[in-house]
Amino acid sequence: MLDGQRFRAGLSRLRPPRRLTGPRARGCGRAFAVVAAGLVGGYVGLLLGGRIETPVGPTDVSLFLRPHWGGGTTIQIPPLGSLHLQTHWGVISLEARVTELRPEPARKLIESSTDLNGLTDQIAEQLRHGVTLLLLRATALALAFSFLAGLLVFRSWRRALVGLGSTAAATLALAVLAWSTFNPQAVAEPRYTGILANAPQVVGDARSIVERFSAYRAQLARLVGNVSKLYTATSTLPTYEPDPSTLRVLHVSDIHLNPAAWSVIRSVSAQFQADLIVDSGDLTDHGSKAEEQFADEIESLKVPYLFVRGNHDSKGTQRAVARQKNAIVLDDKVHEIEGLRIYGVGDPRFTPDKTTRDDDLGAAQLRTQGSLLAQKLRTAGTTPDLVIAHDPNQGEGFSGSTQLVLSGHGHKRSTTLLPTGTRLFNQGSTGGAGLRGLEHEEPTPIELSVLYFSRATKRLQGWDDLRLGGLGLSSAQIERHLEPKPDRPIREPSMVTPTESPTFPSLPPSRWPTKSPSPSPSTSPSTTRSPDSD
Numbered sequence: 038m039l040d041g042q043r044f045r046a047g048l049s050r051l052r053p054p055r056r057l058t059g060p061r062a063r064g065c066g067r068a069f070a071v072v073a074a075g076l077v078g079g080y081v082g083l084l085l086g087g088r089i090e091t092p093v094g095p096t097d098v099s100l101f102l103r104p105h106w107g108g109g110t111t112i113q114i115p116p117l118g119s120l121h122l123q124t125h126w127g128v129i130s131l132e133a134r135v136t137e138l139r140p141e142p143a144r145k146l147i148e149s150s151t152d153l154n155g156l157t158d159q160i161a162e163q164l165r166h167g168v169t170l171l172l173l174r175a176t177a178l179a180l181a182f183s184f185l186a187g188l189l190v191f192r193s194w195r196r197a198l199v200g201l202g203s204t205a206a207a208t209l210a211l212a213v214l215a216w217s218t219f220n221p222q223a224v225a226e227p228r229y230t231g232i233l234a235n236a237p238q239v240v241g242d243a244r245s246i247v248e249r250f251s252a253y254r255a256q257l258a259r260l261v262g263n264v265s266k267l268y269t270a271t272s273t274l275p276t277y278e279p280d281p282s283t284l285r286v287l288h289v290s291d292i293h294l295n296p297a298a299w300s301v302i303r304s305v306s307a308q309f310q311a312d313l314i315v316d317s318g319d320l321t322d323h324g325s326k327a328e329e330q331f332a333d334e335i336e337s338l339k340v341p342y343l344f345v346r347g348n349h350d351s352k353g354t355q356r357a358v359a360r361q362k363n364a365i366v367l368d369d370k371v372h373e374i375e376g377l378r379i380y381g382v383g384d385p386r387f388t389p390d391k392t393t394r395d396d397d398l399g400a401a402q403l404r405t406q407g408s409l410l411a412q413k414l415r416t417a418g419t420t421p422d423l424v425i426a427h428d429p430n431q432g433e434g435f436s437g438s439t440q441l442v443l444s445g446h447g448h449k450r451s452t453t454l455l456p457t458g459t460r461l462f463n464q465g466s467t468g469g470a471g472l473r474g475l476e477h478e479e480p481t482p483i484e485l486s487v488l489y490f491s492r493a494t495k496r497l498q499g500w501d502d503l504r505l506g507g508l509g510l511s512s513a514q515i516e517r518h519l520e521p522k523p524d525r526p527i528r529e530p531s532m533v534t535p536t537e538s539p540t541f542p543s544l545p546p547s548r549w550p551t552k553s554p555s556p557s558p559s560t561s562p563s564t565t566r567s568p569d570s571d
Contacts, residue, residue, distance in 0.1 A: 075200020078186025086178030091167030290445025318347025407434020
């Protein structure tokens with residue numbers, strides 16, 4: 038009998054535990070609901086309270102706490118882009134965004150002789166103060182919202198306090214996780230987005246930053262000072278607001294298959310409200326079939342796009358451009374747009390690489406060919422307001438037939454006012470010369486210009502030259518030029534005295550550098566020079 042009782046007792050111990058039912062199950066469910074409500078309310082409060090604006094030097098910086106799996110710190114610098122540092126782990130990231138520069142403190146910073154170390158310490162202290170206030174405010178609102186969530190949902194002070202406790206514990210856990218995983222060397226392994234991705238030298242060499250952090254802080258202070266000077270200088274510059282009677286033409290050239298050029302062209306055409314874009318050739322590198330799809334980006338510009346073929350563009354390239362809805366190909370044609378009569382001619386050569394041997398047209402021959410085309414225009418009674426030719430040697434042949442000739446080819450911007458009154462404008466490379474831009478000691482800059490014409494007279498009034506640093510550089514410059522005599526008379530070459538200008542065939546072939554596969558016998562490097570600027 039005793040053995041049977043022991044056997045039944047052993048069986049009872051082997052049975053699975055009974056599920057919680059009744060009051061015990063309901064109690065566990067309520068406890069889970071209380072904790073969940075407290076955590077949700079606390080998270081909402083953390084995000085709502087996790088934002089503050091604090092002064093950093095002469096700038097205002099907004100600090101945010103964001104939900105982000107993996108944590109980290111993100112620095113937003115509109116419009117340059119962002120910089121992400123893996124400073125800590127967690128589900129909350131810190132974001133800093135430069136929102137405004139205050140002119141008066143910036144002016145005082147520039148004019149005063151404040152010690153650099155003092156400025157550095159000031160920036161560090163202001164950042165530390167801002168982050169401290171951010172965390173205190175975020176924690177306070179997280180606890181308050183947690184308590185209110187429990188109170189509103191359960192209408193019980195006791196349960197609201199339980200939710201408050203769970204939020205406090207979770208906040209403490211997040212703080213401990215961030216503190217324990219904090220990585221002060223994260224600055225050595227940044228992730229760039231935007232323009233900063235193309236200029237990692239902005240933060241310097243990673244190893245030197247870690248090893249010489251004090252020097253890096255000094256560089257940061259200088260950066261703040263330089264930005265202040267930049268903003269202060271631009272705020273006092275005279276502005277030029279083209280009125281509705283001004284026609285804006287964006288001149289680009291020698292893109293050479295660089296996809297980054299489309300972003301630059303799109304941005305400049307929108308910001309300067311360009312009415313049309315003129316491309317003076319060399320859109321591609323080899324004019325191959327595979328390169329033709331590069332022209333598809335033209336349609337996304339949403340602006341009329343006038344194109345002439347360069348010596349690196351094939352007839353297939355020309356047809357690919359012509360297929361774009363907003364593109365107009367000019368090859369010995371006159372087209373009128375926005376009241377402006379524009380004549381364009383494609384380059385007579387096709388020399389995509391050094392194996393090509395059909396480059397038998399020298400500088401003098403190109404000028405002669407241009408003068409023959411100009412004579413044909415005069416015979417037809419056509420006087421274009423603008424002529425486009427890829428090579429400036431050919432463009433010079435139109436001297437006296439128009440007020441302005443646009444060209445490219447040389448990858449170096451220059452402008453010359455010819456004796457006939459025609460201005461010859463040679464554009465740099467809007468694509469930074471493509472891969473050729475890496476062949477020199479310094480990368481070729483990205484250059485393009487905005488030309489302003491009077492809609493009434495169709496004469497050039499002035500132009501803005503834009504210059505962006507090439508690959509590996511981070512400079513930007515805009516320089517304005519005004520046409521000194523926009524209504525000057527334009528004379529035919531026959532009306533120019535020999536002392537003012539020789540005839541075209543006798544012009545020195547070296548006046549404009551011609552990019553042929555090999556230098557011609559009549560041209561030596563010692564005599565080749567760029568045209569003089571005005």
